[in-house]
Amino acid sequence: MMLIDLAANALASGAALGSIYALLAMGLAITFGLLHVPNVAHPAIVVAGAYAVALANGYGADPLLAALLLTVPFYVLGLGFYTFYSRAFELRGRGNSLQSLTLFFGVALVIEIGLVIAFGTDLRSVSVPYVGQSLSVGFVTLPYRFLVPALVTPAVILALWLYLTRTHGGLALRAVAHDERALSISGIDPSSVKRHAFGLATALAVLAGAALIITGPVDPFTDRSLLGRVFAVVVLAGLGSIPGTLVAAVLIGVAEAFVTTFVSPSWAPGVAFAILLGTLGLRPSGLFGASR
Amino acid sequence: MKINRREFAVLGAGVSAGLAMPAIWTGARAQGQPIRVGCSVSLTGALASTKNSLIGYELWRDDVNAAGGLLGRKVELVVYDDQSSPAAVPGIYSKLVDVDKVDLLFSPYGANLTATVMPLAKQRDRIIIGILTLASNDRLKHDKFFQAAPWGPNGAEDWARGFFDLAIANKLQRIAIIAADTEFSKTAAAGGKRVSEAAGLKVVMNQVYPPTLNDFSAILRNLKAAEPEAVFLCSYPPDSTAMVRGLSEIGVGESVKLFGGGMVGPQYASLLQTLGPALNGIVNFHLYVPEPTLKFQGIEGFLTRYQAIAKERQVDPLGFYIPPFCYAAGQMLSEAVKATGTLEEAKLAQWLHGNPVETIVGKIAFNELGDWTERRVLMAQFRNIAGNDLEQFRQAGKQVVLDPPALKSGDLVPFAKARA
Numbered sequence A: 001m002m003l004i005d006l007a008a009n010a011l012a013s014g015a016a017l018g019s020i021y022a023l024l025a026m027g028l029a030i031t032f033g034l035l036h037v038p039n040v041a042h043p044a045i046v047v048a049g050a051y052a053v054a055l056a057n058g059y060g061a062d063p064l065l066a067a068l069l070l071t072v073p074f075y076v077l078g079l080g081f082y083t084f085y086s087r088a089f090e091l092r093g094r095g096n097s098l099q100s101l102t103l104f105f106g107v108a109l110v111i112e113i114g115l116v117i118a119f120g121t122d123l124r125s126v127s128v129p130y131v132g133q134s135l136s137v138g139f140v141t142l143p144y145r146f147l148v149p150a151l152v153t154p155a156v157i158l159a160l161w162l163y164l165t166r167t168h169g170g171l172a173l174r175a176v177a178h179d180e181r182a183l184s185i186s187g188i189d190p191s192s193v194k195r196h197a198f199g200l201a202t203a204l205a206v207l208a209g210a211a212l213i214i215t216g217p218v219d220p221f222t223d224r225s226l227l228g229r230v231f232a233v234v235v236l237a238g239l240g241s242i243p244g245t246l247v248a249a250v251l252i253g254v255a256e257a258f259v260t261t262f263v264s265p266s267w268a269p270g271v272a273f274a275i276l277l278g279t280l281g282l283r284p285s286g287l288f289g290a291s292r
Numbered sequence B: 001m002k003i004n005r006r007e008f009a010v011l012g013a014g015v016s017a018g019l020a021m022p023a024i025w026t027g028a029r030a031q032g033q034p035i036r037v038g039c040s041v042s043l044t045g046a047l048a049s050t051k052n053s054l055i056g057y058e059l060w061r062d063d064v065n066a067a068g069g070l071l072g073r074k075v076e077l078v079v080y081d082d083q084s085s086p087a088a089v090p091g092i093y094s095k096l097v098d099v100d101k102v103d104l105l106f107s108p109y110g111a112n113l114t115a116t117v118m119p120l121a122k123q124r125d126r127i128i129i130g131i132l133t134l135a136s137n138d139r140l141k142h143d144k145f146f147q148a149a150p151w152g153p154n155g156a157e158d159w160a161r162g163f164f165d166l167a168i169a170n171k172l173q174r175i176a177i178i179a180a181d182t183e184f185s186k187t188a189a190a191g192g193k194r195v196s197e198a199a200g201l202k203v204v205m206n207q208v209y210p211p212t213l214n215d216f217s218a219i220l221r222n223l224k225a226a227e228p229e230a231v232f233l234c235s236y237p238p239d240s241t242a243m244v245r246g247l248s249e250i251g252v253g254e255s256v257k258l259f260g261g262g263m264v265g266p267q268y269a270s271l272l273q274t275l276g277p278a279l280n281g282i283v284n285f286h287l288y289v290p291e292p293t294l295k296f297q298g299i300e301g302f303l304t305r306y307q308a309i310a311k312e313r314q315v316d317p318l319g320f321y322i323p324p325f326c327y328a329a330g331q332m333l334s335e336a337v338k339a340t341g342t343l344e345e346a347k348l349a350q351w352l353h354g355n356p357v358e359t360i361v362g363k364i365a366f367n368e369l370g371d372w373t374e375r376r377v378l379m380a381q382f383r384n385i386a387g388n389d390l391e392q393f394r395q396a397g398k399q400v401v402l403d404p405p406a407l408k409s410g411d412l413v414p415f416a417k418a419r420a
Helices: A003-034 A042-058 A063-088 A097-119 A144-166 A168-178 A180-185 A190-215 A223-237 A242-262 A265-282 B005-032 B053-066 B086-099 B110-114 B118-123 B161-169 B183-198 B217-226 B237-249 B269-279 B299-313 B323-340 B345-354 B390-394 B415-419
Strands: A134-137 A140-143 B035-041 B075-081 B104-109 B128-131 B145-147 B174-180 B202-209 B230-235 B258-263 B283-286 B357-359 B362-364 B378-382 B399-403
Touching: A003 A042, A003 A140, A003 A144, A003 A168, A003 A190, A003 A223, A003 A242, A003 B217, A042 A063, A042 A097, A042 A190, A042 A223, A063 A097, A063 A144, A063 A190, A097 A223, A134 A144, A140 A144, A140 B237, A144 A168, A144 A190, A144 A242, A144 B237, A168 A180, A168 A190, A180 A190, A223 A242, A223 A265, A242 A265, A242 B217, A265 B202, B035 B053, B035 B086, B035 B323, B053 B075, B053 B299, B053 B323, B075 B086, B086 B104, B086 B110, B086 B118, B104 B110, B104 B323, B110 B128, B128 B323, B161 B183, B161 B230, B161 B258, B161 B283, B161 B378, B161 B399, B174 B183, B174 B217, B183 B202, B183 B230, B183 B258, B202 B217, B217 B237, B230 B237, B237 B258, B237 B269, B269 B390, B299 B323, B323 B345, B323 B357
Parallel strands: B035 B075, B035 B104, B104 B128, B128 B145, B174 B202, B174 B230, B230 B258, B258 B283
Antiparallel strands: A134 A140, B283 B378, B357 B362, B378 B399
């Protein structure tokens, strides 16, 4: 196989993989990037979303369609989640990062254990006709199980970007990230805006869960392997930059694919952090941090 | 006060009886008490999928008790959840030995957990049956350790040797070795490389990958370019799934005749059902498959009973991989107790070292390290898998045994042909 073939395939696989990483990180880009709440339970919520999608798929539902419908209950779940967090920590003046981290680690563990009790530890997957098939264009071959979820991300990001820039709710969400007090002076309850943001992030987690389980099977502990990478994506993009999340994730995905193809797959997991360290050294606010 | 001779004799007898009473009472009580067999099982945590081992133990206990017990005493299991955590295991086994005072021990599942209990077993000189643990006694050389799984002698390196023997027997010249970056996989890959080179096979690719890898496209493209005739893959369930899917999506090239070997995952019903026909052609290790050459005494009855319980408890519905070997672990103990008529562990160990044991997974003989004297890890080829119905995997002819020769139920069909 020629070098150019391998490079073209690495580029295509990496871009698709990066797009999926962006979807996995999108909820965190809101909670951590915009609200500065270090929600380390986000990958666990993604995995819970994947299980919910697998359950619906068991009744014959398409995973992405099921995920779209499940965004509603997950949004409500997110509202409840933030209400609990707000009452237990923020309103009592204990919302510092370390305590929040402890809480969210605890939440992640509870979700993992809940999934084990409810579904066992066996791998769960979904049945969709396109898994096992690929799209071939010239000498580039891309499995549909990566391509289909990868195409969801730009659509989600566009919708989210339009919401954040063109609606009052979106503007309020961005405003709460910048100056909570100024927002209260203008008569808007910051808590209610944050609650809504958490709902949104949790709803996005179920879409990410669908993407995750289409690419491969999951078990209750899959979140542990996602945590580092999704944080790397959000920090590399620059906190609060939603379109930047896609760029950062694709950059990581392509770099990983090239390293896997031309160097060694063993090096691939370190790529995200190497890029992150290199970028933060030159640009501490991340790639698009200044634009928010 | 004067004591005459008769009074002195009565008093002496009384004192002697009094002193001996605790021992007599304890002995009599022990005779009536059940024989306790202790172990930890990963009921929760990352290894909870192995909790079906408990069904194997329970069925053995029930069968022994239904036949009148051992030495006229009932058998009782003392089981704790180790939460899949190696840190929890030493405490559990100390409790089993010191507080629960169990008579005999099974190890936890697998090498990682068992490694933490072996020093205790050796220090207390206790007999312990290893449950699918690999090479756990190679360093300690405890003379009362016995293995319930068929990894054979030098298991750490040679458990997957059957795959390489197949490559050699089928005159394949070029081999690729791909292994997850874990101790278990890398050791097997190193053993395979050594065997391949000794047999004159050319290792055209020797690749380690991180266990979290989900996209094997790049590796498969590099594999195609290397044009191997055999591909040895040592993987864990998520990456086994990703690789099997990659085979359909990207392909592996026409040169490949033999693919698989050390994939963990396709032994379990959940993955068999998920992957279905995508498994066709793959040759992979297993410990038991329902082929006519493996009709050991009692295995079919055991599986029928297991499968009814497994359905109720929502664990692996097939139960080919772990439970029969847990039942066999119990049989090893009960046969030794019956033959020696004692619970004295030195005598039990001596008997097990000197005598083969008939079990539901065949006749087992042990070497000086307690490993099976013969490797009996199966290399079976998936054939004629249609759809995702689990029932088909209970039939013969779906996982054809190619190695070891004594249990062979068919010959290798080249990879591409078996997938056609």
